[in-house]
Amino acid sequence: xxxxxxxxHEFIRQEIEEFIxxxxxxxxxxxxxxxxxxxxxxxxxxxxEGENDxxxxxxxxxxxxxxxxxxxxxxxxIAGMGIVGIKFRQNFIFVPEVLACARxxxxxxxxxxxxxxxxxxEPIGTVIMGTVKGDLxxxxxxxxxxxxxxxxxxVHDLGVDTSPDKFxxxxxxxxxxxxxxxxxxxxxxxxxxxxxxxxxxxxxxxxVKIMVGGxxxxxxxxxxxxxxxxxxxxxxxxxxxxxxxGVVARS
Amino acid sequence: MNMQSQSVGPMNSRQxxxxxxxxxxxxxxxxxxxxxxxxxxxMDLVDAPFPDANRIPELMARLAATSYTELGFDSIMPVFSIxxxxxxxxxxxxxxxxxxxxxxxxxxxxxxxxxxIQIPADFLTHQDTRCVIDAIKILRKEFGNEVAIIGKxxxxxxxxxxxxxxxxxxxxxxxxxxxxxxxxDKLKEATxxxxxxxxxxxxxxxxxxDHATGDLVSGEYYERYLRDLHIEFAEKLAVPIxxxxxxxxxxxxxxxxxxxxxxxxxxxKNDPVESMRxxxxxxSLVGNINNPETxxxxxxxxxxxxxxxxxxxxxxxxxxxxxxxxxxxxxxxxEIPKAVKEWHKEKASQN
Numbered sequence: 136x137x138x139x140x141x142x143x144h145e146f147i148r149q150e151i152e153e154f155i156x157x158x159x160x161x162x163x164x165x166x167x168x169x170x171x172x173x174x175x176x177x178x179x180x181x182x183x184e185g186e187n188d189x190x191x192x193x194x195x196x197x198x199x200x201x202x203x204x205x206x207x208x209x210x211x212x213i214a215g216m217g218i219v220g221i222k223f224r225q226n227f228i229f230v231p232e233v234l235a236c237a238r239x240x241x242x243x244x245x246x247x248x249x250x251x252x253x254x255x256x257e258p259i260g261t262v263i264m265g266t267v268k269g270d271l272x273x274x275x276x277x278x279x280x281x282x283x284x285x286x287x288x289x290v291h292d293l294g295v296d297t298s299p300d301k302f303x304x305x306x307x308x309x310x311x312x313x314x315x316x317x318x319x320x321x322x323x324x325x326x327x328x329x330x331x332x333x334x335x336x337x338x339x340x341x342x343v344k345i346m347v348g349g350x351x352x353x354x355x356x357x358x359x360x361x362x363x364x365x366x367x368x369x370x371x372x373x374x375x376x377x378x379x380x381g382v383v384a385r386s
Numbered sequence: 387m388n389m390q391s392q393s394v395g396p397m398n399s400r401q402x403x404x405x406x407x408x409x410x411x412x413x414x415x416x417x418x419x420x421x422x423x424x425x426x427x428x429m430d431l432v433d434a435p436f437p438d439a440n441r442i443p444e445l446m447a448r449l450a451a452t453s454y455t456e457l458g459f460d461s462i463m464p465v466f467s468i469x470x471x472x473x474x475x476x477x478x479x480x481x482x483x484x485x486x487x488x489x490x491x492x493x494x495x496x497x498x499x500x501x502x503i504q505i506p507a508d509f510l511t512h513q514d515t516r517c518v519i520d521a522i523k524i525l526r527k528e529f530g531n532e533v534a535i536i537g538k539x540x541x542x543x544x545x546x547x548x549x550x551x552x553x554x555x556x557x558x559x560x561x562x563x564x565x566x567x568x569x570x571d572k573l574k575e576a577t578x579x580x581x582x583x584x585x586x587x588x589x590x591x592x593x594x595x596d597h598a599t600g601d602l603v604s605g606e607y608y609e610r611y612l613r614d615l616h617i618e619f620a621e622k623l624a625v626p627i628x629x630x631x632x633x634x635x636x637x638x639x640x641x642x643x644x645x646x647x648x649x650x651x652x653x654x655k656n657d658p659v660e661s662m663r664x665x666x667x668x669x670s671l672v673g674n675i676n677n678p679e680t681x682x683x684x685x686x687x688x689x690x691x692x693x694x695x696x697x698x699x700x701x702x703x704x705x706x707x708x709x710x711x712x713x714x715x716x717x718x719x720x721e722i723p724k725a726v727k728e729w730h731k732e733k734a735s736q737n
Contacts, residue, residue, distance in 0.1 A: 351677070
């Protein structure tokens, strides 16, 4: 079992000590960073601080020095977003800070994605996400997408006001095994159920797991509609996605 | 402890609401929703459906009046959505149908920078602001002084979401606080102009939604960006102002209580007793019956429990936490004033 002293980067050690309270999360994070080389810890630290220019620069340097793209993604970017997600869930940081971290993640991934894609490296999962028909709110959905991408998923974002037909088309086209629907309005929540019914009518319900979320949505509502899962926040969405797809962490 | 029945004679609805907003004694706790009580059932009842009831003054007034005439609430709020002034500023709106609220198309922002912000010359004569002003005049003429007529003017933070898009605006707030403050300073003119026009039309009070919610930003953000602006609104808009912020807000209630706002319309994510403790009688509370899980999904008994929880805590005005779901059953809404009256009757019989 690794110890916090095994982590070389002081900022990462401070972040873990100050913000990660749950023992199992703390140990898991320590284990990850203890295995990460200093360059990866520096990328994670810059990401946590939302410094997209520095993440961009350090990611390029790491790749140029011969470090594998997968290692940079897992031990730099994803490990950093792991701490961001926990801080957000615990209200140590709020949406503006998460947006800045996601922007930094994107800056790093811009270098990594083409390499992984060319090498045929599979993502840990593929998810289709969209806000349901009649609803133009997307901040909650977008936070989930940021955290999913920050955990190594490939996400196809269908945007807002998404009809059941659009969800079906996307599943047929991408063969994604998981679909996430979001709603902010009580008036549009029933469209989640209508979309699930449309998948049943199209004989596609067994092809895809469906998760739902959004401010007015509850576990009971998700159960009544026949969803496979409900996530109350962005981190719960990631855990649910991993659970529904049976994902085992690459590391 | 409620400020009720302290040698106070019978009041009408308007007197009751205005007294509660001043934290003065009332004959009973008023029932009020400073956001919206429009439902599909009420639209059918008075033949004033969405989306027209958001754009035609006569329909807006007719639908709004049902909160008093049909539900027995003590206030009338004719602005059912949060899009009226954003539409007048130039935002695109998806007007939707009877069973859904109109929404600003925030993915198509109209501003990118502070210099883009211009309050149009026709801001107060645009169909969607004019509609509210005219509806308030109609309601004032019809109801005189018997019921509180509440207007609504959006705060600059909410207008920022609409005009810049939520994510660009929140990122701007982190990247460039000075520019963010400059944006808020320009947008506040829309808040003030629309508020003053509604007061002139006869509004007794104004709701001021400004969605710096705990689900998006910190309490420190509220203090940094909005407290002083809200103090300015409370000073410049010479009627009681009811601030509305959804979500968890206990971490910013202390700052809200410093603004001079008459009341704070609070969400069910906040505990009534704790919220009252923070407010320390500096600002009234309005709320906080849960919408999606209680009013929309459960029955009158559950509604009653939440009403009583607020009354027991001493909350000054009881009502739903936010604009109620359009499919909410009238039966559940009628339960609110019924439960309030019975609670007071029971308390009176104990004394």
